[in-house]
Amino acid sequence: MKLITSILILLASNLANIYSQDLVADNMLMFQRSYGGWPKHLGNDKIDYAKTYSVAEKAAIADDAGTNDATIDNDATTKEIKYLVSAYKKFNNKKYLVAAERGIRYLLKAQYPNGGWPQFYPDTSLYRTEITYNDNAMTNVLNLLYDVANRMNDMEVVDASLIEPSRIAVEKGIDCIIKTQIKVNGILTVWCAQYDCKTLQPAKARSYELPSLSGEESVDIILFLMRLPHPSIEIKRSITNAVEWFKKSSIKGLNWINVKDESAPKKFDRVAVKDDTSVIWARFYDIDTNEPFFCGRDGIKKKTVAEIEYERRTGYAWYGKWPRDLIDKKYPEWIAKNK
Numbered sequence: 001m002k003l004i005t006s007i008l009i010l011l012a013s014n015l016a017n018i019y020s021q022d023l024v025a026d027n028m029l030m031f032q033r034s035y036g037g038w039p040k041h042l043g044n045d046k047i048d049y050a051k052t053y054s055v056a057e058k059a060a061i062a063d064d065a066g067t068n069d070a071t072i073d074n075d076a077t078t079k080e081i082k083y084l085v086s087a088y089k090k091f092n093n094k095k096y097l098v099a100a101e102r103g104i105r106y107l108l109k110a111q112y113p114n115g116g117w118p119q120f121y122p123d124t125s126l127y128r129t130e131i132t133y134n135d136n137a138m139t140n141v142l143n144l145l146y147d148v149a150n151r152m153n154d155m156e157v158v159d160a161s162l163i164e165p166s167r168i169a170v171e172k173g174i175d176c177i178i179k180t181q182i183k184v185n186g187i188l189t190v191w192c193a194q195y196d197c198k199t200l201q202p203a204k205a206r207s208y209e210l211p212s213l214s215g216e217e218s219v220d221i222i223l224f225l226m227r228l229p230h231p232s233i234e235i236k237r238s239i240t241n242a243v244e245w246f247k248k249s250s251i252k253g254l255n256w257i258n259v260k261d262e263s264a265p266k267k268f269d270r271v272a273v274k275d276d277t278s279v280i281w282a283r284f285y286d287i288d289t290n291e292p293f294f295c296g297r298d299g300i301k302k303k304t305v306a307e308i309e310y311e312r313r314t315g316y317a318w319y320g321k322w323p324r325d326l327i328d329k330k331y332p333e334w335i336a337k338n339k
Contacts, residue, residue: 024049025087025096028080030061032099036106037070037121038077046074070106071120073132077103078140085154101159104148107141108165112197115169115176117141119194127194127205131176133217134193134205139224142173146227174228174235176200177221181238182213182287188241190218192287202287208295208312212284215249215292218242219322226334236338243331246323249290250279256305256319270314272305280319294318 027049032038041047042061053061070077081103088096110121116131117138118124132138147155149167180200182189192202193214202211222242225235255275258268282292286301293301296308305318 021091021093022087022096023052025084025091025093027051027053028084029095029099030058032065032080032102033067033070034065035070035122036102037072037110038080038103039067039069040071040074040076041069068123069120070122071128072107072110072117072137072141073119074135075140077107078144081107081144082154085157089154089157097157101162104145104158104162104166107145108162108169111169111172112176113172114179114197114200115172115174116180116195116197116200117173118197127203129197130194130203130205131180131197131200132194132205133191133214133221134209136217136220138173139217139220142170142224143227145173146170146224174225177225178234178238181242184287184290188238189213189245189290190215190242191221193217207297207299208308208316210284210293210295210299210301211287212293213245213249213287213290215246215281215283215285216317216320216322218246219326222326223330226330231338239331239334243323243327246281246327249285250281251292251319252279254278254280254319256280264310264314266314268314269310270305270318272319279324280321281323283316283318283320 027047028038030053031042031047031049039047072078081100084096084100084103087093088100106121107117111117112131114131118129119132119134119137120128144155145166147153148158148162149164149170151163177191180195181191182202190213192211193209193216194203194205195201196203204210222239225231225239228235231239253274253276254272255278256270256272259271261267261269284293284295285291286293291303293303294305294308295301296312302308305313
């Protein structure tokens with residue numbers, strides 16, 4: 001009798017492992033939309049994949065499977081695909097791999113013929129249709145599909161039928177990157193955070209995200225291009241000119257810091273201060289003048305971050321050191337390998 005009981009316990013344990021091996025992965029299966037992508041929010045909150053959801057919550061999430069809110073913003077969809085592939089390799093649960101492959105097919109379907117990706121798909125409202133480099137959305141997709149095409153970083157386990165479509169998608173994406181690099185007075189600079197999906201012209205997204213030269217997203221675009229073996233003359237020129245723009249556009253002697261302010265809603269403020277040891281870059285540069293600018297929810301350009309409202313001043317990355325490692329380390333290493 002004890003032997004039978006032990007066998008039954010072992011069988012129950014094995015069945016549990018098959019169907020619930022990884023809480024995060026299982027939740028990702030639950031949140032995947034019927035057409036393959038993933039949303040970034042549950043209601044107004046970021047999805048918590050580590051949470052144990054109630055039966056009622058699971059039913060409500062299942063009812064939303066057809067909602068058209070899947071996106072590549074904030075690492076959504078690419079993050080889930082990578083995690084699920086890793087979970088499959090660990091647990092050999094076929095459901096994880098199937099979901100990841102559906103996600104990859106979703107990304108391939110969402111790509112425009114011109115090579116760009118919209119921030120959301122299939123949602124076509126407002127700025128969601130724009131080709132989106134913002135928050136590294138498109139480069140996240142390109143890096144993942146590059147791994148699929150080259151059987152790298154765990155992606156060697158996905159269906160081989162996805163290799164060639166991923167390779168083609170990457171090639172089209174590279175072409176889009178080259179075509180959207182902004183020229184000023186005939187000289188290549190960097191990229192805007194988003195573009196009109198038809199004209200490939202720099203576009204506005206949210207009210208405070210105006211057409212500009214991006215001091216943040218352009219870094220990840222360069223890093224993606226630097227992944228490519230045997231880069232063409234065109235790609236080399238694109239990388240070199242973009243890095244040169246970053247070198248020329250650095251802001252020396254200024255830092256952007258938090259200062260304690262008990263009277264403020266968040267008990268702090270963010271201010272730009274003189275600092276002889278600091279080198280930073282602005283998030284946005286005017287395309288015509290190359291001067292940094294800042295913008296609140298009124299959509300009006302300001303010359304200083306102090307001129308915009310508190311909520312936006314403290315709630316957005318207006319300055320950063322994004323290209324520092326690129327300039328100091330990664331670009332010189334790339335140059336040495338691509339002489």
